[in-house]
Amino acid sequence: MRRRITLKQIAKELDVSISTVSKALRESKEISQDTRDKVQAFAKLYNYKPNNIAVSLKNKHTKNIGVIIPEIVHHFFTTVISGIEKVANSKGYNVIVCLSNESFDKEVINMETLANGSIDGFIMSISKETQKKKDFHHLREVVNQGMPLVMFDRVSDEIYCDKVIVDDARGAYQAVEHLIHTGCKRIALITTVDYVSVGKLRTLGYKNALLDNEMGVDEDLIIKIEDIENCDKEIEKLFDLDNFDGVFAVNELFALTAMKIAQERGYRIPEDISFIGFTDGILSKHASPTLTTLAQHGIEMGEIAADMLIEKIEEEEEDESFRTEIIRTSLIQRDSTRKI
Template sequence: MRKKVTLKQLARELNLSISTVSKSLKNDAEISQKTITRVHELADFYNYKPNALAVSLKSNKTKTIGVILPEILNHFFAKVLYGIEQEASERGYKIVTCITNESYDKEVGYVEMLNYSSVDGFIISLSQETQILNKLEHFKELKRDNVPIVMFDRVTEDVECDKVIVDDKKASETAMNYLIETGCKKVAVITTIGDLSVAKLRLEGAKEAIQANDEVSLVELSIKNTESPEALIEQFLKDNTIDAVLGLDETAAAVSINMSHKLGYKIPEDISVIGFTDGLLAKYSYPKLTTVSQHAEDLGIKAARTLVDQLDNYEENYQNKTEIVKTSLIVRDSTY
């Protein structure tokens, strides 16, 4: 493998100053065309690339964004990441992505590592363990160092930063009202992410819809991520007479459909089902799942745009903002 050539080596071989070589590579008008051609020819011969660290030190920017996700197998986060990369790339930024797998310790470690690597800013969705522990000092340290942060989906009000969210409470209220409007009277609210802020907001929205209608009753099942959802949801369906399920996450809704089939219930004739996140489980379940789409790709684009706008247009008295992405109820075959 050919050894990487430096600016200093190019200058030595051409018998030019480092400054002249640098300006020639940028086609500076101060330099003669003859010299520019000589420099480019030698640079092309050696396949010269500028030292990224040196460039970043000079400009005080790396044009790199740190993205920290709680998981990646979830279709929602995969689509958000796709949106982030799209927007960042269009704006001339690269991303470095880390997956915490819902661990607080990993989240802290990745924040420290990326900050040490001098990323220009962060796009973050909190891990489940971080939300349970409510330990946020690693983010507050970033803010004290004036490192820009955009939180999305799983956010906290205890860290002052830009946020991009969906209106989970309103979305859940809309989904519950749809079940009520189609004649459902006994609704189960089931979640496998009960410890997360988004699930708590969705539960609030469902309850508000129920409170406005005395004829409708509600039962709840909240499952921890360490528990088996199949067995618990199956037993819950055996123990409760219901005509609808509002799954506060895609897994809860998909498993509810499977366990209903197992117990001999027809969907939606006996039990209507609505879930959250318009992912592969929703599209390929049988019957196809009515779901709340959070427009994950748009959310990712907005998160990246918010961060890059702040990075490219520095304001000394910058005011943090919260942007809300509207959801859509996509009606399929699991409801009337």
């Protein structure tokens, strides 16, 4: 088992100085062609590769970017990571992934350990708990230290940084209008509790769409789910209490669960009730009937986030201007809604 070879060892073997070796390997024309060839041949033979850590220490950049997300077992986030990875890799960066597991404390710890020199910048989506607590000191600290940060999907207005978000309100609006246009008269909403920013926004879009179409908002048709694991119980209640001919759910799972309950109760989809979900994941595509959804374009979000971050990392003087990119959702029509 041979350990990695270093510049120093090459220098010693070839009886030249370390600087000569370093320059020779980087094709500096300070060094004669002869020695360059000699050094390079030797380096190749011994499979020399510069030590990243040493290079990082010297050059003050690591070529790593840190990604902190709440959960990785979540299709949307993995699509975003895919996008990030793709552009990061193409620009020579590695991706360090940390999971907060929706916990504030873990998010803080992750940020602190990564911020101590391991990475050149952050891409993150904050945890539910952080959104609830509204404590963003860790983010503030990081940007104060001059570390580039781009937030995506679950962002905070209190932090000045680049952002990439989905146009949640508009997407929801679009979904509800689609239900209306295909003939739905009473449309229910299955959403999350309000502190989840995207849930709130989607709720807003829902209401606006109804109002703009002179349909009036009936609070009885809105259920806000806290305990996602047992969402079926809550959704059952909705079916017990009221009737409706359209459902807009803020995620796939809620939509599928609702469809299943509807089917058990003998409703036909989409003839009796139409369904639309948010997030175009694997579930929607393979549900029966297949679910009409709003695609969030996670890959694109990841790509844009990575592009923005790397731009900030690599620019000479830091500018204090921040952008927020808004990704438009698009409606994927499938079989859970009526055709126009």
